[in-house]
Amino acid sequence: xxxxxxxxxxxxRKLYPMVAAKGWRxxxxxxxxxxxxxxxxxxxxxxxxxxxxxxCGKSTLVRLLARLxxxxxxxxxxxxxxxxxxxxxxxxxxxxxxxxxxxxxxxTDSLNPRFTxxxxxxxxxxxxxxxxGTALRARVEEVxxxxxxxxxxxxxxxxxxxxxxxxxxxxxxxxxxxxxxxxLDEPTSALDVSVQAVILQLLExxxxxxxxxxxxxxxxxxxxxxxxxxxxxxxxxxxVESGPAEAVFAAPSHPYTKALxxxxxxxxxxxxxxxxxxxxxxxxxxIDPDPNVCPxxxxxxxxxxxxxxxxxxxxxxxxxxxxxxxxxxxxxxPRAGPPLEPVAAVALRG
Amino acid sequence: MSVxxxxxxxxxxEDLSIEFRTRSGxxxxxxxxxxxxxxxxxxxxxxxxxSGKSVTxxxxxxxxDAAARVTQxxxxxxxLELLTVERKVLDEVRGREVAIIFQNPRTAxxxxxxxxxxxxxxxxxxxNVTAAQAPARAIEMLARVRIPDPKRRxxxxxxxxxxxxxxxxxxxxxxxxxxxxxIADEPTTGLDITTQAVIMDLIAELASAHNMATLLxxxxxxxxxxxxxxxxxxxxGQIVEIAPKQQLxxxxxxxxxxxxxxxxxxxxxxxxxxxxxxxxxxDLRRVDLPACRYSARCERQSDDCLVPPLPRHxxxxxxxxxxxxxx
Amino acid sequence: MTEALRHAxxxxxxxxxxLFAFALFTFLVLCAVAGPSLVPYDPLAxxxxxxxxxxxxxxxxxxxxxxxxxxxxxxxxxxxxxxIAVTSVALAFAIGTLLGxxxxxxxxxxxxxxxxxxxxxxxxxxxxxxxxxxxxLGNTLANIVYATAxxxxxxxxxxxxxxxNVRREAGxxxxxxxxxxxxxxxxLGQVLPNIMPLMMVQVxxxxxxxxxxxxxxxxxxLGVRPPTAEWGIMVxxxxxFIVSGEWWVAFFPGLFLMAAVxxxxxxxxxxxxxxDPRMRT
Numbered sequence: 001x002x003x004x005x006x007x008x009x010x011x012x013r014k015l016y017p018m019v020a021a022k023g024w025r026x027x028x029x030x031x032x033x034x035x036x037x038x039x040x041x042x043x044x045x046x047x048x049x050x051x052x053x054x055x056c057g058k059s060t061l062v063r064l065l066a067r068l069x070x071x072x073x074x075x076x077x078x079x080x081x082x083x084x085x086x087x088x089x090x091x092x093x094x095x096x097x098x099x100x101x102x103x104x105x106x107x108t109d110s111l112n113p114r115f116t117x118x119x120x121x122x123x124x125x126x127x128x129x130x131x132x133g134t135a136l137r138a139r140v141e142e143v144x145x146x147x148x149x150x151x152x153x154x155x156x157x158x159x160x161x162x163x164x165x166x167x168x169x170x171x172x173x174x175x176x177x178x179x180x181x182x183x184l185d186e187p188t189s190a191l192d193v194s195v196q197a198v199i200l201q202l203l204e205x206x207x208x209x210x211x212x213x214x215x216x217x218x219x220x221x222x223x224x225x226x227x228x229x230x231x232x233x234x235x236x237x238x239x240v241e242s243g244p245a246e247a248v249f250a251a252p253s254h255p256y257t258k259a260l261x262x263x264x265x266x267x268x269x270x271x272x273x274x275x276x277x278x279x280x281x282x283x284x285x286x287i288d289p290d291p292n293v294c295p296x297x298x299x300x301x302x303x304x305x306x307x308x309x310x311x312x313x314x315x316x317x318x319x320x321x322x323x324x325x326x327x328x329x330x331x332x333x334p335r336a337g338p339p340l341e342p343v344a345a346v347a348l349r350g
Numbered sequence: 351m352s353v354x355x356x357x358x359x360x361x362x363x364e365d366l367s368i369e370f371r372t373r374s375g376x377x378x379x380x381x382x383x384x385x386x387x388x389x390x391x392x393x394x395x396x397x398x399x400x401s402g403k404s405v406t407x408x409x410x411x412x413x414x415d416a417a418a419r420v421t422q423x424x425x426x427x428x429x430l431e432l433l434t435v436e437r438k439v440l441d442e443v444r445g446r447e448v449a450i451i452f453q454n455p456r457t458a459x460x461x462x463x464x465x466x467x468x469x470x471x472x473x474x475x476x477x478n479v480t481a482a483q484a485p486a487r488a489i490e491m492l493a494r495v496r497i498p499d500p501k502r503r504x505x506x507x508x509x510x511x512x513x514x515x516x517x518x519x520x521x522x523x524x525x526x527x528x529x530x531x532x533i534a535d536e537p538t539t540g541l542d543i544t545t546q547a548v549i550m551d552l553i554a555e556l557a558s559a560h561n562m563a564t565l566l567x568x569x570x571x572x573x574x575x576x577x578x579x580x581x582x583x584x585x586x587g588q589i590v591e592i593a594p595k596q597q598l599x600x601x602x603x604x605x606x607x608x609x610x611x612x613x614x615x616x617x618x619x620x621x622x623x624x625x626x627x628x629x630x631x632x633d634l635r636r637v638d639l640p641a642c643r644y645s646a647r648c649e650r651q652s653d654d655c656l657v658p659p660l661p662r663h664x665x666x667x668x669x670x671x672x673x674x675x676x677x
Numbered sequence: 678m679t680e681a682l683r684h685a686x687x688x689x690x691x692x693x694x695x696l697f698a699f700a701l702f703t704f705l706v707l708c709a710v711a712g713p714s715l716v717p718y719d720p721l722a723x724x725x726x727x728x729x730x731x732x733x734x735x736x737x738x739x740x741x742x743x744x745x746x747x748x749x750x751x752x753x754x755x756x757x758x759x760x761i762a763v764t765s766v767a768l769a770f771a772i773g774t775l776l777g778x779x780x781x782x783x784x785x786x787x788x789x790x791x792x793x794x795x796x797x798x799x800x801x802x803x804x805x806x807x808x809x810x811x812x813x814l815g816n817t818l819a820n821i822v823y824a825t826a827x828x829x830x831x832x833x834x835x836x837x838x839x840x841x842n843v844r845r846e847a848g849x850x851x852x853x854x855x856x857x858x859x860x861x862x863x864x865l866g867q868v869l870p871n872i873m874p875l876m877m878v879q880v881x882x883x884x885x886x887x888x889x890x891x892x893x894x895x896x897x898x899l900g901v902r903p904p905t906a907e908w909g910i911m912v913x914x915x916x917x918f919i920v921s922g923e924w925w926v927a928f929f930p931g932l933f934l935m936a937a938v939x940x941x942x943x944x945x946x947x948x949x950x951x952x953d954p955r956m957r958t
Contacts, residue, residue: 053542054513068854092857102855110848114870124856162630163399173852192398193569194627197613204621219543222572222615226624263547265572267599267616276547281498282512 004080005041006213007065007181012038012074012084014060018287030288034060036237038074039314042181047207047214049228049245051221051260055283057237058217059185065215066102066183067091079180098128101179105186107166111158117144117169118154124177139176146209147172148202164195168202175206182207183215188223200227221264225249230320233257236283236295239314243321253317253328255279255300277301294326302327353428353447355530359386360563361410361448366423368405370415375635379405380587381643382423382660385670387580389530392557392564394574396610397584400631403567406584407533410565411450412440428530446476449524453536455516459508465519466492466504469526476527491522495552514545521553528560535567550577571614575599580668583607586631586643588660592670603669603676606644642674650675695947701940708755718746720753720906729923739925741914747925750906751933757907758937761818762887765825770880772826773833778872780834781841782864788838795831803828807890811899821900825890829883836879840872881945885938892934908934 015031035057042048052058063069065076067088076084083096091097101124104110111120121140125131131139141151147168158166167187174182184203188196204227207214218224224231224245231248233241233256241254252258259277279299289295294307306326314324368380380402387393395403408414410425412432425432427448432440452458460468469488473479479487485504492500495518508516517537524532534553538546554577557564568574574581575595582592583606591604602608612625629647632639640646645655655674663671690696713720718736724744732739738747780791798806810824844850845868853863892909894900901907908930915927 053544063851066855068851088854089860092854092859097855097857102852104848104852106848110852112849112853112867112871115849123853123858127857170852173856193571193610193613194398197624197626200624201621201626220615221543222617222619225617226615226619226621259544263544265547265550265570265576267572267575267611267614276551278548279544282514 003044005043006046006079007040007042007215008075008077009041009065010039010075012061012064012076013072014057014064014069015072032287033237033289034286035064035071036286036289038234038237038239040232040239040242042213042215044180044213045207045211046230047216047228049224049231050215050217050234051219051224051231052234053219053260053283055236055286056234057286058234061234062102062183062185062215062217066100067097092127098124098177099180100183101174101177101181102183102185103170103174103187106190107163107170108158108190110170111166113158116155116157117149117161117165120169121154121173121176124173128177140172143172143176144168146175146206148198162195163191164199167191167195167199171199171202171206175210175212178210179212181213181215183217185217186219187216189218189220196223203227221249221261222266233260236286236289238295238324239322240296240324241322242314243318247321253321253323254325255302256296294324302329353430353443353530355389355428355447357429358388360389360391360428361387361531361565362424362426363406363410364424364426366406366409366425367421368409368414369419369421371417371419372635377634378587378639379418379634380409381639383584383587383589384423385582385589385592387531387563387565389563390558390561391580392554392566392578393580393582394566394568394578395582395584396568396571396574398569398610400586400634401584402587403584404535405587407450407535407565407567410533411444411448413450442476445472445529446527447529448531448533449527449529450533450535451517451520451524451537453539455513455520455537456508456511458520459516459523461508464505464507465511468519469504469522472523472526487526491526492519494525494556495519495522497522513541514549517541517545517549518552521549521556525556525560525562529562531563531565532557533565533567536569537566538573539569546573553577571610572616583610587634588643588672589670590644590672592668594668597669601677603663603671604673605648605650605675605677608677642672692947692950694943695950698940698943698947701936702944705755705759705937705940708752709759710756712752712755716746716749716752718749720745720750721904729918729926731923732925738929739923741911741926742918747911747929750911751908751930754906754908754911754930755933755937757901757905758888758891758909758934761822761825761891762884765822765887765891766829766880766883768822768826769829769883770833770876773830774837774869774872774876776830777834777837778841778864778869781838782845782868783860784842784845791834791838795834798827799831804890804893807894808897808899811894816899816902818901821891821894824894825887828890829887832879832883833876836875837872840875841868844868844871878945878949881941881948885941885945888934888937888941 012035014035015033018030018032038061050058064071067083070088071084074084075082078096078100081096083091086094118140121143122136125136125139140154144151144154149165149168149172153161153165161169187203188199191199200223206212216224216228228245230243231245232239233254235256241248241252241257248257249261252261259279262277281299284295284298292309292311294312297303297307300307304326312324312326314322317323317328363386364384366380366383370377370379383402383406385393395406397403405414409420410427410432420433427443430439430443432443459465466485466488469491470484473484473487474481489500489504492504497503497515497518511519538549541549550573553564566574566578578595580592580594581598583590583604585606591598591602591607598607599611602611609625609627613627615624627647632643632646640656641658641660642655645651652674660672661674663676722745727740727744728742730736730740736746736748738751741747776791780788807824807828810827811820814820850863850867853867858866891900892912895907895909896913900909903910911930912927912934915930918926
């Protein structure tokens with residue numbers, strides 16, 4: 001596995017200045033750290049899941065990676081080329097634009113209400129692939145077929161389509177220009193469970209057929225588990241844990257990951273309520289966070305003094321498992337599944 | 351006339367059918383919906399969008415849209431027939447004996463009134479408190495739903511609070527008068543997973559402390575499984591199956607229930623075993639709807655599925671299936 | 678397209694008032710287009726022998742103080758009034774929408790500068806501003822059009838600004854950026870079509886104001902110059918005769934003026950029903 005990763009990100013930061021003007025003079029600049037030093041890689045053909053709750057910065061991270069906004073610091077390398085330095089405004093004109101595409105959460109919101117499905121899918125083909133006329137029409141129909149969208153629906157407007165059909169239009173539009181990395185921002189959270197199953201299977205099928213890599217953002221951990229090879233857990237602008245999906249789900253290491261997993265309701269397993277790990281209070285403010293304090297400090301159930309004097313770095317505690325914690329303890333979380341090998345609790349000194 | 355909290359069952363809905371008059375036709379929103387909740391029980395009404403679960407909840411509260419018409423059926427709550435009782439009595443029942451919490455808590459609260467005052471309002475309306483006692487009782491309620499620093503927060507406006515906090519305020523409002531039945535309409539949609547867990551745990555705890563019955567409306571089968579003893583599954587305005595939770599998951603008897611369970615990702619599901627449910631909801635404006643509205647999507651369907659009446663197979667112990675060919 | 682037409686027909690059938698407004702509009706347009714060639718008398722031909730005769734079989738609306746046939750003059754005036762109204766509204770719409778949409782979408786300094794310009798215009802009582810512009814630049818038809826356009830600009834700018842502002846965060850705008858659209862293309866190709874329906878409704882409503890404005894300017898002598906037939910001038914001429922009992926000189930032009938404004942307002946309401954997306958199935 002020594003092929004270069006498709007996407008390589010390191011030290012990524014996005015700060016939003018919060019300027020409180022006092023008369024004509026500006027108060028000392030404070031800033032909101034939406035993304036605070038994130039590093040990750042996505043390999044070719046890999047599906048990487050990104051989980052985290054509201055306010056963790058995943059929307060901002062996703063928009064940075066899709067190059068819709070510019071980073072404040074850090075590097076983004078795509079297929080070896082540095083794409084972080086090109087301003088977002090100019091990125092749309094480059095050839096990399098077609099390589100990174102996105103499927104949005106709310107298909108209703110992401111489709112122009114005045115455009116037919118055809119026009120929505122044709123838009124990137126016109127702009128990026130420069131297709132016109134019959135070639136354009138052929139490609140749109142081909143992509144519609146690939147996503148299971150009946151061609152007679154191409155002339156319809158969004159308000160005439162069902163939730164599942166709109167989701168397909170969104171996916172068709174994203175894959176039309178043959179991207180290599182597809183960022184999926186909660187693509188099925190607005191859909192009914194029956195439709196979600198179809199769309200997830202479609203996404204997996206497309207990935208195999210077209211050789212895509214996915215960054216799959218979702219708050220539904222069970223869905224992430226289905227599709228993803230690796231997952232990244234995000235909290236307050238930091239990646240706090242990363243590793244192979246099955247391994248992280250079976251034996252989470254970071255306290256936040258443990259709390260998150262214990263909060264997921266599961267079918268036929270009502271004993272979870274007793275084992276619920278609670279994080280009291282609310283997440284800390286992302287404005288001017290103290291760079292020496294762990295973001296979870298104050299809510300964490302296993303804090304030590306080191307947690308408030310040194311920021312834990314994301315480091316490898318086991319092969320392919322990275323955790324940003326001074327006390328990463330790998331404990332198996334009992335789940336209603338096949339019996340797991342007992343994992344010895346590993347406590348490393350910070 | 352008043353509600354008898356010890357009536358058995360506490361809430362009994364029978365044969366309820368509701369239609370909506372719209373510009374494009376008459377929508378048969380509910381068709382012969384019936385189920386019962388006993389005192390202190392937790393029941394989940396589970397279904398996808400368009401299944402009619404919210405309509406049922408709103409019918410119990412009497413807050414249906416003006417275009418709705420109840421064409422048949424009864425809703426008996428604590429011995430009172432809510433559909434025919436006079437407006438004055440209904441106003442007394444609502445808020446005091448049965449309360450509802452909504453999806454999207456921030457929009458369900460009055461944006462220009464501090465939360466403490468909103469709780470005091472409902473206490474003054476229904477509770478036996480004087481105007482002097484109300485503010486203190488409101489702060490007590492805020493503490494009971496674990497809002498930190500309740501005295502200071504009572505003066506806060508909804509926009510100053512997070513989604514989870516707003517939902518706690520809604521719960522405080524609903525529980526202020528200690529109702530016998532709490533209806534929770536998708537209370538955690540839009541909330542984070544950890545917040546969802548905390549809110550649902552809070553509801554469960556308060557419900558058991560007051561011996562309050564809960565009707566949870568949700569599309570999330572797993573959520574229903576964690577918090578409710580009984581589950582009623584709805585499809586296109588019809589109840590298809592009712593069962594105690596363990597039995598529903600161990601041996602579902604309606605084909606739709608089985609498909610729904612198979613389509614819900616769980617701990618051990620694999621992508622290729624995730625079931626999709628073919629077809630879509632029937633158009634509820636049609637006049638020629640089949641007796642079983644799931645039949646068009648069902649592999650076990652036959653001609654007798656189209657002809658009313660739909661058979662109800664009861665099995666005592668709270669189980670009910672409405673199907674010609676149960677599993 | 679057919680769905681839009683079907684919906685339009687549905688709205689018109691449901692609401693007889695809207696239907697009436699559209700019928701009246703068609704009539705006015707016909708007058709403007711075909712009127713001058715079909716009128717019985719030359720609108721400028723004076724016949725002092727027949728001055729101030731009341732409505733009769735030969736002169737449907739009577740004659741004015743110079744013996745000109747009022748009916749003919751009114752029909753011909755339709756072209757003038759409608760022409761001024763349509764041209765000035767078209768100008769106000771084009772420039773106002775462009776300014777407003779830029780201000781709403783780009784924000785920042787664009788918004789501030791355009792906002793100040795629009796605020797300045799709105800700081801004046803609009804009719805007084807129109808008077809001032811025409812008085813300063815002279816009584817020509819062109820100047821009336823410019824003055825009317827300027828005073829109606831703010832409405833479009835503000836409406837376009839609000840609508841663009843709401844939509845700049847919409848998902849489809851982000852999706853359009855991902856598709857390689859430049860900001861200019863997004864504004865003109867994606868956002869503008871979305872706000873068009875509301876702007877069209879505003880156009881209809883503003884047409885009423887524009888006619889009133891033109892007529893008002895003419896009424897006080899700052900508008901169209903005699904002997905051109907124009908409703909406002911005719912009302913002004915006839916005003917002095919009401920007291921002496923020759924009511925028809927002012928009445929009929931006033932009636933047409935009222936009908937036109939009424940018609941455009943009703944049409945605006947009807948248009949709103951047709952284009953309002955919530956009305957669609």
